[in-house]
Every structure is written in structure tokens, then in C-alpha cells.
Amino acid sequence: MKNTISIKVCSKxxxxxxxxxQVYTEKIAALLDQKLNSILKASPSLSIAxxxxxxxxxxxxxxxxxxxxxxxxxxxxxxYVDESAKAKNDLDNSRKKVFELExxxxxxxxxxxxRTVVKRAPDEEMISAKDLLSRQIDEAIKSxxxxxxxxxx
Numbered sequence: 001m002k003n004t005i006s007i008k009v010c011s012k013x014x015x016x017x018x019x020x021x022q023v024y025t026e027k028i029a030a031l032l033d034q035k036l037n038s039i040l041k042a043s044p045s046l047s048i049a050x051x052x053x054x055x056x057x058x059x060x061x062x063x064x065x066x067x068x069x070x071x072x073x074x075x076x077x078x079x080y081v082d083e084s085a086k087a088k089n090d091l092d093n094s095r096k097k098v099f100e101l102e103x104x105x106x107x108x109x110x111x112x113x114x115r116t117v118v119k120r121a122p123d124e125e126m127i128s129a130k131d132l133l134s135r136q137i138d139e140a141i142k143s144x145x146x147x148x149x150x151x152x153x
Contacts, residue, residue, distance in 0.1 A: 009033045010040075010048050 005022050007014050007029035018025055032055065039051040046054075116129045127135075 010036050010051075 002017055002019055003022060003025075005016050005018060005025045007016055007026060009029055009032055014029075016025060016029075020028075035055045035058070036048065036051045039054050040046060040048070043051075
């Protein structure tokens with residue numbers, strides 16, 4: 001909604017039509033009045049119009065620098081968003097790789113279990129390959145081998 005607000009700048013009253021609030025508009029007018037009075041005090045030979053031009057130049061300088069800063073910030077934010085998206089993608093890929101590696105480890109553990117457990121007969125106990133070899137070594141030690149005999153018995 002547009003408001004008509006009376007403001008005073010350099011002792012002159014102006015009616016301003018704006019969508020801004022009265023408080024905000026009066027605040028801006030007071031800052032402008034202060035700036036113009038500061039310029040006129042520093043250079044008393046200047047007209048109000050000249051002071052207004054200098055104040056406008058300063059305001060546009062600040063505006064241009066602010067816009068440049070905003071654009072730099074936007075660019076940085078875009079960079080951060082892009083880095084974040086890449087990091088999320090890397091994380092997703094890493095999670096997939098971890099899941100696949102866990103699956104492979106499980107498959108290898110299952111295969112190892114199959115290879116290290118020996119079932120000698122359907123009614124016999126299941127024993128590990130290590131235990132089976134230990135038993136066979138113990139049996140071989142109990143029955144010595146005689147190199148002179150051909151039947152080794």
C-alpha cells in the first residue's frame with residue numbers, strides 16, 4: 001500500500017509517495033538531511049543542488065559496492081552449495097561402496113567357513129580343518145615311520 005509521507009530535508013518539506021513505512025522513510029530522510037548538512041558545512045560555497053549531487057554520488061558508490069559484495073557472497077554461497085552437493089554425492093557413493101564391501105566380506109566369511117569346516121561322515125561331528133590336521137599329525141607321531149621298511153609300517 002502506498003503512503004504519502006511528509007519529510008523535511010535541508011529545511012524544505014517534501015511529500016513522498018512510497019510503499020515504505022513512515023518510520024523508515026523519516027529515518028532515510030534524516031540520514032540524507034544529515035549528509036547534506038555535513039557537505040554544506042564542509043563547503044559552504046556549494047549550493048544545495050551541488051551538495052545533493054555529491055551525496056548522490058556517495059550513495060551510489062556505497063550502493064555499487066554493496067551490490068558487488070552481495071554478488072560475491074552469492075557466488076561464495078553457490079560454491080558452498082556445489083561443494084556440499086559434491087560431498088553428499090561422494091558420501092552416497094562411499095556408503096554404496098561400504099555396503100558392497102560388507103556384502104563381499106560376508107560372502108568371503110561364508111566361503112571361509114565352508115572351507116575350514118570339514119564333515120567327515122554324515123553321522124560324525126563337524127571339525128575345523130586345523131583340528132583335522134592336528135589329529136592327523138598326532139596319529140602320524142604315534143605311528144613312527146621306518147625308512148628301511150618299504151611298507152612304512
